[in-house]
Amino acid sequence: METRDIISQPTIRETNTDFEVRSLDTICINESRIQHSWWHSLKYLLAGLFFGILLIKAEVISWFRIQEMFRLQSFHMYGVIGTAVVTGIISVWLIKKFKVKTIYGEPIELHPKQFNKGQVYGGLLFGAGWAMTGACPGPLYALIGTGATVIIIVLLSAVAGTWVYGRLREKLPH
Amino acid sequence: MQFWEWIKQPWPWYVAGPLIGLVVPLLLIMGNKTFGVSSSLRHICAACIPANIPFFKYNWRKETWNLFFVTGIILGAIIATNWLNNGAPIAVDPKLVNDLKQYNIHNYSSIVPVDLFNWPSLLTVRGFLLMVVGGFLVGFGTRYAGGCTSGHAIMGLSNLQWPSLVATCCFMIGGFITANLILPVILHL
Numbered sequence: 001m002e003t004r005d006i007i008s009q010p011t012i013r014e015t016n017t018d019f020e021v022r023s024l025d026t027i028c029i030n031e032s033r034i035q036h037s038w039w040h041s042l043k044y045l046l047a048g049l050f051f052g053i054l055l056i057k058a059e060v061i062s063w064f065r066i067q068e069m070f071r072l073q074s075f076h077m078y079g080v081i082g083t084a085v086v087t088g089i090i091s092v093w094l095i096k097k098f099k100v101k102t103i104y105g106e107p108i109e110l111h112p113k114q115f116n117k118g119q120v121y122g123g124l125l126f127g128a129g130w131a132m133t134g135a136c137p138g139p140l141y142a143l144i145g146t147g148a149t150v151i152i153i154v155l156l157s158a159v160a161g162t163w164v165y166g167r168l169r170e171k172l173p174h
Numbered sequence: 175m176q177f178w179e180w181i182k183q184p185w186p187w188y189v190a191g192p193l194i195g196l197v198v199p200l201l202l203i204m205g206n207k208t209f210g211v212s213s214s215l216r217h218i219c220a221a222c223i224p225a226n227i228p229f230f231k232y233n234w235r236k237e238t239w240n241l242f243f244v245t246g247i248i249l250g251a252i253i254a255t256n257w258l259n260n261g262a263p264i265a266v267d268p269k270l271v272n273d274l275k276q277y278n279i280h281n282y283s284s285i286v287p288v289d290l291f292n293w294p295s296l297l298t299v300r301g302f303l304l305m306v307v308g309g310f311l312v313g314f315g316t317r318y319a320g321g322c323t324s325g326h327a328i329m330g331l332s333n334l335q336w337p338s339l340v341a342t343c344c345f346m347i348g349g350f351i352t353a354n355l356i357l358p359v360i361l362h363l
Contacts, residue, residue: 048246056254058190070353073267079187087195088332119341122318127348129311138211145251148286154309161313162215166229
């Protein structure tokens with residue numbers, strides 16, 4: 001019951017002025033409506049730093065580990081993603097159950113995702129790119145940090161891919 | 175120091191996985207941010223090359239937290255590579271080592287296979303396909319799917335969203351097909 005309340009607050013849609021951002025992706029979006037000075041964002045830099053260290057130390061960003069995963073030669077990747085998801089599920093459940101607020105006192109909002117065919121077509125294409133480059137977007141940034149400067153080209157190519165998607169979006173099946 | 179030695183080793187999945195999962199509540203509690211990295215690519219497009227495309231016409235300044243987050247990833251990787259690393263070669267499954275031998279991949283000194291991903295190989299067909307075409311597919315596919323491994327597989331599944339489960343399964347199917355059927359052809363080039 002409590003979780004319903006959080007998800008279906010009608011105010012969420014009304015106050016959202018960035019409809020285009022929301023229309024197909026409900027994820028990776030800033031849910032906060034509080035305006036802060038730029039230096040408040042430095043805490044996300046620290047969160048990213050923590051995540052970046054984890055990506056390297058878990059070796060989940062290694063092309064070798066990705067090949068092991070897709071060839072079913074190692075449990076490592078499945079273990080990392082599986083335990084990360086379980087931890088995430090428990091965390092989100094606790095947040096909903098105890099109505100945890102942000103450090104600014106805002107209620108935490110989580111949005112349901114809408115299904116569209118893009119999750120299938122796009123998912124398959126991304127899977128192919130993941131197997132080829134051995135990296136998803138987070139790891140691309142981390143790999144640049146390891147000193148593999150040529151990955152900058154891979155990242156720029158990913159930006160180009162995102163741009164081309166934006167350009168063709170109306171013509172693609174969703 | 176025993177502890178320091180341990181930190182410098184690769185971390186086992188049962189340590190790293192739960193810590194990665196904790197990024198989800200960390201970002202939510204820090205300020206209602208849903209975990210996801212691929213949207214940073216969209217914000218870069220919106221900030222640098224919007225070209226009047228509706229998909230990139232939104233207030234990206236409101237999402238700068240995501241760009242701080244990815245900058246943090248780069249810095250974290252620099253720290254981990256330079257100061258939390260014991261310099262040992264990456265230990266992969268012997269079967270994979272054997273498989274990769276036939277493609278002239280012998281160097282396991284770095285987390286990135288140096289034999290494949292380097293500047294000169296960008297100009298070869300193999301390197302171009304792996305880096306430029308592969309990167310393009312990552313950017314195009316994640317945006318088309320509405321998220322990547324972090325946004326769908328970790329954040330979406332944490333919130334028990336079935337569309338994210340569909341997306342995650344498609345990531346895996348696409349990866350299995352490519353790694354086992356298409357990649358051997360590319361690596362032979």
